[in-house]
Amino acid sequence: MTVRWNIIMISFLLACIVAFITPAEAAQTQTTFTYQGKLTDAGAPANGTYDFEFKLYDTADTQVGSTVTVEDVPVVNGVFTVQLDFGSVFDGSMRTLEIGVRPGESKSQFTTLAPRQPVTSTPESIHSMTAETANSATQLDGIPASGFLQNTTEQQPDTNFNISGNGLIGGNVGIGTTSPVSRLHLANASNFTAGLLVEASEGDRAAMYYAPNTGLVFDSFRPSDLRRLPLLFQPNGGFVGIGTAFPLTKLEVVTPAGSYGITHSGGGISLGSYVGPSNSGATGGWLGTLSNHSLHFFTNNGGSSMTIDLAGNVGIGTSTPFAGIRLDVNGGAARIAPGNGGAISLGTPNAETGMIIQDVIGSTRADIRFDGTVLRLVAAGPGAAPPSTNGISITTAGNVAIGLADPTQVGGWLHVNGGNFIGVYGNSNTYGVRGEATGNLGVGVQGKSSASNGYGLFGESTGNVGFGVYAKGLRYGGYFDGNVHITGALSGPTGQVKIDHPVDPANKYLSHSVVDSPDMMNIYTGNVTTDERGEATINLPGYFEALNREFRYQLTVIGQFAQAIVLSEISNNRFTIKTDKARVKVSWQVTGIRQDAYANANRVRAEEAKPQKERGYYLHPELFNQPEEKGIEWANNPEMMRRNKQEREKTKLDKPSQPQQ
Numbered sequence: 001m002t003v004r005w006n007i008i009m010i011s012f013l014l015a016c017i018v019a020f021i022t023p024a025e026a027a028q029t030q031t032t033f034t035y036q037g038k039l040t041d042a043g044a045p046a047n048g049t050y051d052f053e054f055k056l057y058d059t060a061d062t063q064v065g066s067t068v069t070v071e072d073v074p075v076v077n078g079v080f081t082v083q084l085d086f087g088s089v090f091d092g093s094m095r096t097l098e099i100g101v102r103p104g105e106s107k108s109q110f111t112t113l114a115p116r117q118p119v120t121s122t123p124e125s126i127h128s129m130t131a132e133t134a135n136s137a138t139q140l141d142g143i144p145a146s147g148f149l150q151n152t153t154e155q156q157p158d159t160n161f162n163i164s165g166n167g168l169i170g171g172n173v174g175i176g177t178t179s180p181v182s183r184l185h186l187a188n189a190s191n192f193t194a195g196l197l198v199e200a201s202e203g204d205r206a207a208m209y210y211a212p213n214t215g216l217v218f219d220s221f222r223p224s225d226l227r228r229l230p231l232l233f234q235p236n237g238g239f240v241g242i243g244t245a246f247p248l249t250k251l252e253v254v255t256p257a258g259s260y261g262i263t264h265s266g267g268g269i270s271l272g273s274y275v276g277p278s279n280s281g282a283t284g285g286w287l288g289t290l291s292n293h294s295l296h297f298f299t300n301n302g303g304s305s306m307t308i309d310l311a312g313n314v315g316i317g318t319s320t321p322f323a324g325i326r327l328d329v330n331g332g333a334a335r336i337a338p339g340n341g342g343a344i345s346l347g348t349p350n351a352e353t354g355m356i357i358q359d360v361i362g363s364t365r366a367d368i369r370f371d372g373t374v375l376r377l378v379a380a381g382p383g384a385a386p387p388s389t390n391g392i393s394i395t396t397a398g399n400v401a402i403g404l405a406d407p408t409q410v411g412g413w414l415h416v417n418g419g420n421f422i423g424v425y426g427n428s429n430t431y432g433v434r435g436e437a438t439g440n441l442g443v444g445v446q447g448k449s450s451a452s453n454g455y456g457l458f459g460e461s462t463g464n465v466g467f468g469v470y471a472k473g474l475r476y477g478g479y480f481d482g483n484v485h486i487t488g489a490l491s492g493p494t495g496q497v498k499i500d501h502p503v504d505p506a507n508k509y510l511s512h513s514v515v516d517s518p519d520m521m522n523i524y525t526g527n528v529t530t531d532e533r534g535e536a537t538i539n540l541p542g543y544f545e546a547l548n549r550e551f552r553y554q555l556t557v558i559g560q561f562a563q564a565i566v567l568s569e570i571s572n573n574r575f576t577i578k579t580d581k582a583r584v585k586v587s588w589q590v591t592g593i594r595q596d597a598y599a600n601a602n603r604v605r606a607e608e609a610k611p612q613k614e615r616g617y618y619l620h621p622e623l624f625n626q627p628e629e630k631g632i633e634w635a636n637n638p639e640m641m642r643r644n645k646q647e648r649e650k651t652k653l654d655k656p657s658q659p660q661q
Helices: 005-021 122-130 597-601 632-636 638-654
Strands: 033-038 048-057 063-075 079-084 095-103 117-119 162-164 172-175 184-186 194-199 205-211 215-221 231-233 240-242 251-253 285-289 295-299 303-308 314-316 327-329 334-336 343-347 353-358 365-370 374-380 391-395 400-402 414-416 496-500 509-513 521-529 535-539 548-558 564-571 574-579 585-594
Touching: 048 079, 063 079, 521 535, 548 564, 548 574, 574 585, 632 638
Parallel strands: 172 184, 240 251, 314 327, 400 414
Antiparallel strands: 033 079, 048 063, 048 095, 095 117, 162 172, 194 205, 205 215, 215 231, 231 240, 285 295, 295 303, 303 314, 334 343, 343 353, 353 365, 365 374, 374 391, 391 400, 496 509, 521 585, 535 574, 548 585, 564 574
């Protein structure tokens, strides 16, 4: 524990001076004194509330006086202050102080700190209270005034020191006057300025004096030094001057050239010599208020460099900050330098209102510019201002363009010009690119290509069970206006042909199912009439035998009862039929199983087990009284299906209900 005895000494010295001047009050002074110390915990200053126990010992290690306990003492940064009273135990003998401490909320035993602290002479001043004979201005403890007051001026002994009144009790002390009117009265003598002068052996002086028509002056100087900077208090107007005898404002600081009037050790404040608005030729600066009571900081010619108005708005380069704007910078660009070599500048990039951002001065650059119609965020490498096509443009109507200088509503609310690169690229764990339209005729995503061999929409999936395009709809999962080409298998629960009804095309559709077969089968049909011998040869396409194998035949006689047979099977892409009568019309049908390369590599498997991941799931769960979550796609991509369902349900809740018919 470290004790700061210097503070304790000051407290007792003041007490002694008061007792010396006013013994009547000193007779009433108690034996209490102030003790201040510093408490550390594990080497660090303590903070909190603590209880203290104090004991006083003499040189024989015997306790004198009573034990003093002070509880709930606040300790801040290790420092604490207490009032101690051991009684009348100070007689000039050596005393040491033993201190015990414990946490404020604890009732445990006190921890005794070591070593004991010696009590220095300041508290011993309490002993002066025993001088009961000090009851007049000329006697202190039996010693006459001539024993401790010396007259240094023999020519006028009555004017250099005088004690008037009833001794020291209620009396006044005069120096330079025989009629003091205050407790301490310093007066002019023989036309010398009244005051105090302290002079060191080197000739340095410090003075406090009152000069006629000037005021109270505090001065520190050497007789030969011209750089005297006194502190002056004027009697009229209450002006205070530092470094000048003629202050013109409530507080004026004047310093020699090259120095500052007011400074802060950290450089926070530094103002030069006083300059008024009319003194345009001077240098320096000043701060103050004008008629509108705003706070102004002025430099050089008196122009307002910074202003803070009554609403708290700050203006730089203007004395009237724009109302409602916390920071109003006027009359030039504003620049912020983060310190890494770059800068952020407010000004007129490319002759437009905006901001320039540079990572390093003269290097890459980005602009935020507004010409009154279009807001642009553009960037470019080293060099001149970035071109207007190098970024994002937003019109006041809300149209957005990327890679275009002037977006238009015709191009859409978002218009991306990719040039020779991808216009929009999306990469995500969920939706790389998503479009949504809520109108009756809305299109979530539209793809269009004007190239002769382009793609309006291109989808690709590289996952093991991924889909290049996944579409789902209540009416159609997909709608193709034009030819559809599939390089792989076309699978589904049924094949269907749908056309406008030939009888009532304006009002009806006609739908037919496609013939299904477990084989990859081709069917060829036709009609033929046998000749005089009852024979007919049927020629098939030149690729027939190359494409098919395992031929099958069906013959149907038309118009009469007759028999028809296949006289010779298919050879050289032809076969011959024969009827038992001449000139018989026969309807024929030939089927074959595909044997081309693709068919041989991709035979249809009539039956197959579901993959392990899809077991327990259905292509159409609703047909088996199963919930939607039992659909195959919930097995393959549950997260996407869950989000789709949530959004469908949200759309239903957000959609206003239709009135009942």
